[in-house]
Amino acid sequence: MPETPENAEASAQITRDEVAHLANLARIDLSDAELDHLAPQLSVILDSVRSISAVAGDDVPPTSHPMPLTNVFRDDVAVPGLNAEQALAMAPQSEQQRFMVPRILGDEQ
Structure with missing residues (x-):
């Protein structure tokens, strides 16, 4: 699906350069293959967090456990x-x- 202004935020992809920048800030040395592998994975994680944030309303308290x-x-x-x-x-x-x-x-003490 082509990215439009309406769905740009919902499917924002983290770039390889952004992953490299974050790795540098965290002092993690990543190879080019690791950067290429992690960028799409981090995008999926960010999309998941966005979808949960969109569902949770102000009336739902934050929790660390379901029970x-x-x-x-x-x-x-x-x-x-x-x-x-x-x-x-x-x-x-x-x-x-x-x-x-x-x-x-x-007695050698």
Whole structure:
């Protein structure tokens, strides 16, 4: 369909030069083949966004999901932790209320 002023905005094509400019701004190095491949794809994306924008009226609130989301986390409730005796109860060895582990460093410190 030839482009007329009535449908020019509805089917505006992004050019290869515009893709190259955007890639340069984003510091993305694209080959000539990639530029030729991306330009029509980006045009399709822009046309899709335009068609959705045309349908959405002022009375339709913007959403990120089609269904409302609810928080699935439990309430943050403080509970008492372990005391030193409980924490060390299952330790193989302990000394002065600390876990005792084999030495891995010599006296070269």
